[in-house]
Amino acid sequence: MxxxxxxxxxxxxxxxxxxxxxxxxxxxxxxxxxxxxxxxxxxxxxxxxxxxxxxxxxxxxxxxxxxxxxxxxxxxxxxxxxxxxxxxxxxxxxxxxxxxxxxxxxxxxxxxxxxxxxxxxxxxxxxxxxxxxxxxxxxxxxxxxxxxxxxxxxxxxxxxxxxxxxxxxxxxxxxxxxxxxxxxxxxxxxxxxxxxxxxxxxxxxxxxxxxxxxxxxxxxxxxxxxxxxFVASFIGSPQINLVPVVFDGDKLISGDIALSGFKDLPTDADLVLGIRPDDLTQNGEGEVSLRVDLVEQHGAENLIYGALLGAAAEEGEETEICIKVDQQTLPKIDATLKLGVNKSRALVFRKDNGQRVL
Amino acid sequence: MTTPQALRSGYNHLVLILGVIFLVGPIALTFLSSTHTSATLARDSLQFSWGGHFLDNYSRVLTLEAGFTDSVTPLAMLKNSLIVGLGVATLTTGFSILSAYAVVFFRFKIAALVFWLVLVTLLFPLEARFVNTFEVAASLGLINTHAGIILPAVAAAIGTFFYRQYFLTLPEELLEAAIMDGTGPVKFFIDFIIPLSWPRTAAIFIISFMIGWNQYLWPLMISTDDSLYTLVRGIRLIGPTSGPGMALVIITIIPPFLLLLAFQKWAFNTLHVEQK
Missing domain, CATH: 3.40.50.300 (P-loop containing nucleotide triphosphate hydrolases)
Known part of the structure; x- marks a missing residue:
């Protein structure tokens, strides 16, 4: 029926x-x-x-x-x-x-x-x-x-x-x-x-x-x-982190940041990398770093907001990202954290039409 | 209570007391004068004291038999006044609620225009269009009838306006929920509009009752027959400056006052505290 x-x-x-x-x-x-x-x-x-x-x-x-x-x-x-x-x-x-x-x-x-x-x-x-x-x-x-x-x-x-x-x-x-x-x-x-x-x-x-x-x-x-x-950014709380990137045939590049391990992505278009706050982990050998701006304590976990260092800045604004950590992690303001990216969970979209390419 | 507060409270009371004196004074003066003989009133004008002729004057009024065939009695006049008052009140209220319902809930294209046209009639009180209204009434054969006295006073835009303002405050979802519960236009009017508007209706009913009850000039024009005398016209007949005349004034005030008492809870709630 x-x-x-x-x-x-x-x-x-x-x-x-x-x-x-x-x-x-x-x-x-x-x-x-x-x-x-x-x-x-x-x-x-x-x-x-x-x-x-x-x-x-x-x-x-x-x-x-x-x-x-x-x-x-x-x-x-x-x-x-x-x-x-x-x-x-x-x-x-x-x-x-x-x-x-x-x-x-x-x-x-x-x-x-x-x-x-x-x-x-x-x-x-x-x-x-x-x-x-x-x-x-x-x-x-x-x-x-x-x-x-x-x-x-x-x-x-x-x-x-x-x-x-x-x-x-x-x-x-x-x-x-x-x-x-x-x-x-x-x-x-x-x-x-x-x-x-x-x-x-x-x-x-x-x-x-x-x-x-x-x-x-x-x-x-x-x-x-x-x-x-649109769906990626609408679903999920806190919101998915979005970083403007381009693909050079081998790596995703955003300013000084280069993330390897991606392939078969369009090289002729502006892309957006989407990573959920749960897919960023604090890690000494991390590929990207975050300058802590704000720590929100939610009880069971903390959300750390801050600028993604080295990312391509748009109109002078730093790219703000968020990560989810356990309740014990309380970094000082302006401290720099090294982050590892869970690339298997990374999402890549075309910037022009918002369609997902990875 | 601190001194400034006491002062302010005292001041407020003073203003209110003065207001009460201002409003009640004339009625008290009329009542006291109605206990004096016509001779006293003619000689010394209105009286602020008790005159001792209360029974004389009031029994004179109550047993009055005037007019060409003695058909103008207090009871006949009361009957006429009630017919006119209730007629005007009922029809005005009915037309007002129906026209406001139409203007607010049926979004026909010229609804706004219709509403403003209705409102514009406020600028043409009956007195300003006596001659034309008389012509119309005469051609409809309404001279010397109750209908002739009632109908021209019925078109009261203020009632439509009152209802409209209230209907506009009803949330859209109320109508939508009712529609989904299977309500049509007639059912919505009966099951929702009428019960929700009760306080408004009471207020508009009282106001239009008083308009009908207090009519003087128009009934004078449209009716020449003794059998259509209302209480207000009776005052003229009996002599407004006489003792019995004063007594009739007091008697005339009583029915609208009773109506007001009966409806006061509803009516005043609407007029003062607009719904939260």
């Missing part, structure tokens, strides 16, 4: 702005898909097109084989959780959860049963008779999810549902959403700009940039094998 299928989907607004530029995607039944990308990339528009809140300019969207382009949002069998929850302020929690069911003509007993069940699952049973204003942010979030759950939709849509919560609650709700989705086995599409959320929640994630899918795949696949510079 297919879940959601998007074919050549485009969105062009009446003013000519193109928000979605041709998206093809197949989402399997029960899959948790995350759309991730910077703000304004079109990810929310895409989600809202699935929801029916935006018209589809071109292409087709189908759910379970039924094309829904012209189907009204209420009849698409989808439920959405909004960023600001969009709870109905004049109704109680119970009222909020039953409203959609009532409109669908469910019987009173049926509604009661479904609401009770969802409330139990979400642990909001104690405030079923309260109004949204009397609830905390986390509780409102649960109610918003409850409202979606009782409908037993074919597809759950989440539009940045955690961005209004504080950090601790966000992590907690993230785990809960994932657990819930597993348990209910409902196809879900989740939009976020937070790459940690994206990585942790997704079965597969789609990195969206400028209205197009830059790359789609399992989180680790995207982390290890990004096909473009």
């Amino acid at each position: 297919a879940g959601v299928e998007l074919t050549g989907v485009r969105k062009i607004y009446p003013n000519g702005a193109e928000a979605v530029r041709g998206v093809d995607m197949t989402i399997e039944h029960g899959e948790f898909i995350v759309f991730v990308g910077p703000s304004g990339c079109g990810k929310s528009t895409l989600l809202r097109m699935v929801a029916g809140l935006e018209s589809i300019t071109e292409g087709e969207i189908s759910i379970d084989g039924r094309i829904i382009n012209e189907v009204s949002p209420a009849d698409r069998d989808v439920a959405m959780v909004f960023q600001n929850y969009a709870l109905y302020p004049h109704m109680t929690v119970r009222g909020n959860m039953s409203y959609g069911l009532k409109n669908r003509g469910n019987s009173k007993a049926e509604i009661h049963e479904k609401v009770e069940e969802a409330a139990k699952m979400l642990r909001i049973h104690d405030f079923l008779d309260r109004r949204p204003q009397q609830l905390s942010g986390g509780q409102r979030q649960r109610v918003a999810m409850g409202r979606a759950i009782v409908r037993e939709p074919k597809v759950f849509l989440f539009d940045e549902p955690l961005s209004n919560l504080d950090a601790k609650l966000r992590v907690q709700m993230r785990i809960e959403i994932k657990r819930l989705q597993r348990r209910m086995d409902v196809t879900s599409i989740y939009v976020t700009h937070d790459q940690t959320e994206a990585m942790t929640l997704a079965d597969r994630l789609a990195v969206i940039n400028d209205g197009r899918i830059e790359q789609m795949g399992a989180p680790l696949e995207l982390y290890n094998n990004p096909t473009t510079l």
